Amino acid sequence: MSEVLSESPIYPPKENVKPISQISSLDEYKNLYNFSINHPEEFWAEQAKRLTWFHPWENVLDDDFSEADVAWFSGGKLNVSHNCIDRHLKDKAEKIALIWETDEPGEAKTYTYSQLKHEVCRIANVLKASGVKKGDCVCLYMPMMPELVFSMLACARIGAIHSVVFAGFSAESLRDRIIDCGCKVIVTANESKRGGRCYPLKNIVDKAIQGLTLVEKVFVAKRTLTEIEMQPGRDLWLHEEVQKERRSCPAEWMSSEDPLFILYTSGSTGKPKGLMHTQAGYLLYASMTFEYVFNYHPKDIYFCAADIGWITGHTYLVYGPLSVGATTVLFESTPLYPDPGRYWEVIEKHKVNIFYTSPTAIRAVARFGKDYPAKYDLSSLRVLGSVGEPINPEAWKWFYETIGRGECTLVDTWWQTETGGIMITPLPGVTDMKPGSATLPFFGVNPCLVDDNGLELTENNTNGNLCIKKPWPGMARSIYGDHQRYVETYFTQYPGLYFTGDGCKRDEDGFYWISGRIDDVINVSGHRLGTAEIESSLTSNPLVAEAAVIGIPHQIKGMGICAFIVPSVEASSFSVDEISGTIKQQLRNDIGAFALPDQLQIVKGLPKTRSGKIMRRILRQIAIGEHEDLGNLSTLAEPNVVDDLIKQLKTR
Ligand code: PRX
Numbered sequence: 001m002s003e004v005l006s007e008s009p010i011y012p013p014k015e016n017v018k019p020i021s022q023i024s025s026l027d028e029y030k031n032l033y034n035f036s037i038n039h040p041e042e043f044w045a046e047q048a049k050r051l052t053w054f055h056p057w058e059n060v061l062d063d064d065f066s067e068a069d070v071a072w073f074s075g076g077k078l079n080v081s082h083n084c085i086d087r088h089l090k091d092k093a094e095k096i097a098l099i100w101e102t103d104e105p106g107e108a109k110t111y112t113y114s115q116l117k118h119e120v121c122r123i124a125n126v127l128k129a130s131g132v133k134k135g136d137c138v139c140l141y142m143p144m145m146p147e148l149v150f151s152m153l154a155c156a157r158i159g160a161i162h163s164v165v166f167a168g169f170s171a172e173s174l175r176d177r178i179i180d181c182g183c184k185v186i187v188t189a190n191e192s193k194r195g196g197r198c199y200p201l202k203n204i205v206d207k208a209i210q211g212l213t214l215v216e217k218v219f220v221a222k223r224t225l226t227e228i229e230m231q232p233g234r235d236l237w238l239h240e241e242v243q244k245e246r247r248s249c250p251a252e253w254m255s256s257e258d259p260l261f262i263l264y265t266s267g268s269t270g271k272p273k274g275l276m277h278t279q280a281g282y283l284l285y286a287s288m289t290f291e292y293v294f295n296y297h298p299k300d301i302y303f304c305a306a307d308i309g310w311i312t313g314h315t316y317l318v319y320g321p322l323s324v325g326a327t328t329v330l331f332e333s334t335p336l337y338p339d340p341g342r343y344w345e346v347i348e349k350h351k352v353n354i355f356y357t358s359p360t361a362i363r364a365v366a367r368f369g370k371d372y373p374a375k376y377d378l379s380s381l382r383v384l385g386s387v388g389e390p391i392n393p394e395a396w397k398w399f400y401e402t403i404g405r406g407e408c409t410l411v412d413t414w415w416q417t418e419t420g421g422i423m424i425t426p427l428p429g430v431t432d433m434k435p436g437s438a439t440l441p442f443f444g445v446n447p448c449l450v451d452d453n454g455l456e457l458t459e460n461n462t463n464g465n466l467c468i469k470k471p472w473p474g475m476a477r478s479i480y481g482d483h484q485r486y487v488e489t490y491f492t493q494y495p496g497l498y499f500t501g502d503g504c505k506r507d508e509d510g511f512y513w514i515s516g517r518i519d520d521v522i523n524v525s526g527h528r529l530g531t532a533e534i535e536s537s538l539t540s541n542p543l544v545a546e547a548a549v550i551g552i553p554h555q556i557k558g559m560g561i562c563a564f565i566v567p568s569v570e571a572s573s574f575s576v577d578e579i580s581g582t583i584k585q586q587l588r589n590d591i592g593a594f595a596l597p598d599q600l601q602i603v604k605g606l607p608k609t610r611s612g613k614i615m616r617r618i619l620r621q622i623a624i625g626e627h628e629d630l631g632n633l634s635t636l637a638e639p640n641v642v643d644d645l646i647k648q649l650k651t652r
Helices: 002-007 015-020 026-038 040-050 080-084 086-092 113-129 146-158 171-180 201-208 238-243 280-293 311-323 342-350 359-366 393-403 483-491 531-539 569-573 576-590 616-623 640-650
Strands: 059-064 069-074 096-101 109-112 137-140 161-164 185-189 192-194 197-199 217-221 235-237 259-265 273-278 301-304 327-331 354-357 383-387 409-413 447-450 462-468 498-506 512-517 521-524 527-530 544-554 558-567 599-602
Touching: 026 040, 040 059, 040 280, 069 280, 080 086, 080 146, 080 280, 080 311, 086 113, 096 113, 096 146, 096 342, 109 113, 113 146, 113 238, 137 146, 137 171, 146 161, 146 185, 146 259, 146 311, 171 201, 171 576, 185 201, 201 217, 217 238, 235 238, 259 311, 273 280, 273 483, 280 311, 301 311, 301 342, 311 327, 327 342, 342 354, 359 393, 359 558, 383 393, 393 409, 447 498, 462 512, 483 498, 512 521, 521 544, 521 558, 527 531, 531 544, 531 558, 531 576, 544 569, 544 616, 558 576, 558 616, 576 599, 616 640
Parallel strands: 096 327, 137 161, 137 185, 161 259, 185 217, 217 235, 301 327, 301 354, 354 383, 383 409, 558 599
Antiparallel strands: 059 069, 096 109, 192 197, 259 273, 447 462, 462 498, 498 512, 521 527, 544 558
16 A cells, blocks of 8 residues: 555645745645644634634634534634625626536626625525515525526525525425425526536426425526516526515524534435534634635636536635635536537636636546547646546546646645535645645644544554544534434534544655445446435336345446346336336436446346345445455345346346
C-alpha cells in the first residue's frame, strides 16, 4: 500500500495562484488549521463576521456531538436571502449574479444582483399570497432554470423550507418526498429541456399528487411553449402570478438553527432520508469553503456544472457563490450536447475562471480526446474542481493537462449531502496535489480513521473507516421528522464519532484517499443510490421472486448497477426480454431512469447464508469475473447456487 502511494506523482501548488491565495503557505494552513481544531469557538466566531446578522449570536457552539445534537450561533438572527442578495446591492447591484446557459447553445441570459432581488421577491410574495408561512416546506421540482434559483431564495426569504427534488426522479419518488415533508405547495415547470429533448415535468407532478389532498397549489414556470393541462383552482402559471406581485419583500428574521432546506439522499436501508440543513452554520460554511477552496476573487466567473437537485448544486452553484457576491453560471444542458465540446464552449464564451464538475462528466468528455477542447480558448481557467466520487488518476491527469493546460490548480473535493460543504480538499497555492487524493482537511474539520471495532488508527500509511470527530457548522442537523434515524445512521456505529460511510486511506504525508462507500450505497455518476431502495422496487414486481443489487466498476460512471433477479413462478410464461422490460419499467416508475441497471442478470438462485442473508461479496466477485477464488463458501446454504451462477453468466 505504502509503495503504491509513494509512487504516486506529486504536483506542487501552482505558483500563479500563490500571490492571490487566501492562505499563503502550507505552514500558514497548518497553523490556522490547528487553531481551528483546538479553538473552534474562537475560529468560527471570527469567521461568522462573513455573514450579515440582524441580531448577534450569543453562543458559537452548543455541542453534544455524540448525541447528534449540535447548535451553531444560537441566539443569532439572519436571513440567507438577505446575505445572498440584499447586502451586495450597495456596491454590486449591476454585477451579474447569474448567467443562465440554456440547453440550446447561444441562448444565454443574465441577471444582475438587482434583478435577482426583484425576481426573488416577486416569487416570495407569490408564495406568501398562496399561504406559505415561515417553517412550511415547499417542494421544488424544476429544470435547471433561473426560476429554480429564485424559488430557493424566495423560500429562504420568507423562512419557508425548500425541498428540491432532482427532476430526474419519477412520479412515485416525488410523491414520497412530497408526503414525507408535507408540502402544500409545489413549484415546477411545464417541461424541462436537456440535450435537445423535452421532458414532461408537470405531467409527472400531476401523477405524483393524484389523490393527494395535501397539495393545495402548483406553480408552473413556463420553460417551453408546450401546452399542458392546468387544474383550475390548483395550478397557476408562475409568470402570470409574479406579474401581480411587488418587487420587494421583507426578509424574515430567522434563528440560526431554523431549517433552511431538506434534501433527500439514499442510504443503505429503507426509504431516502430527508437531510435537514439549517441557516447560519450552513451558509457560513458554504461561503467560507467556496472562497478558500476555489480561490475566489470578485471578478471571477464561476461555473459549477452540477445539478441543483443534488447538494453540490445547492452549496456551490447557489448559496456559496451568491453569499460572496459572485457570478455563477447555471448550465441547463449536458456535456455532450450538441457535441462533446459544450463545456469548453461555455468556458470560452463566458471566460470562466473556476470550473467545478464530476469525474463522470470528465470521463464522458475525455473519451472524445483532445480535439474538442483544442477548438476553444480555455486560458481564462485558473482553478478546476472535482466532486462526487473518487477521481481516477487518468481522469485527473486529463482534466489537469488537457483542460487546465498544466497551469491550473485541480481541487479534488470530498464531501457529502450530510456535510453541507467541502470537508477534505487541497487549497490552491498551498497543498501539493496527488491525483486521486482529496489531500487534507478543511479548517475546523477533524477527520479520523477507525478500524471495524471503532479503534482510532492514529498512524499514517493506514486504511480505515472515515469518521469526523468534532462538529462543523455545515453539518446536517437531522433527518426531517426522524431524528432517531439520524442518530442511528451516523452516530451509533462508532460512538462519539460521525461515520461517513466511506472507506479511506491516509498516506505517509497524512493525505486522505477516499476509496468509496463501504455500506450498501452505490455511487453512480456521483449520485447516491441505496441497493435496498432498488431491491425493494424490483421485488415489488410480481415477476420477481428475489433480487440483489450490487455496484460494479463502470468506465464512465465510476460505479454501475448490477441487478440479479430470480424470477417468480408467475414469470414462467414470459420471455427473458419481457421480464427485463417489465423490471426496467418498474424502476423507471419507482425511482427514475437513472436507476436502471447497467447489467440485469436473470438467474435461478442467489448465494445465501443458512440464515438467509444474501452474500453480496460473492455476487460482486462473480459479476466482475473474479470467481477463481471465492474464499470461504462453507456458510452457504446451497453451495451449488454459486456454480450455477458462474456457468450461467459465462454462457451469456
Ligand atoms: O462516497 C463519497 C463520494 O460521494 C459520497 C457523497 O455523496 P453525496 O451525498 O451524493 O454528495 C456528493 C457531492 C458532495 C461520499 O460519501 N464522494 C464525494 N466526493 C468525493 C467522493 N469520493 C471520493 N472523492 C471525492 N472527491
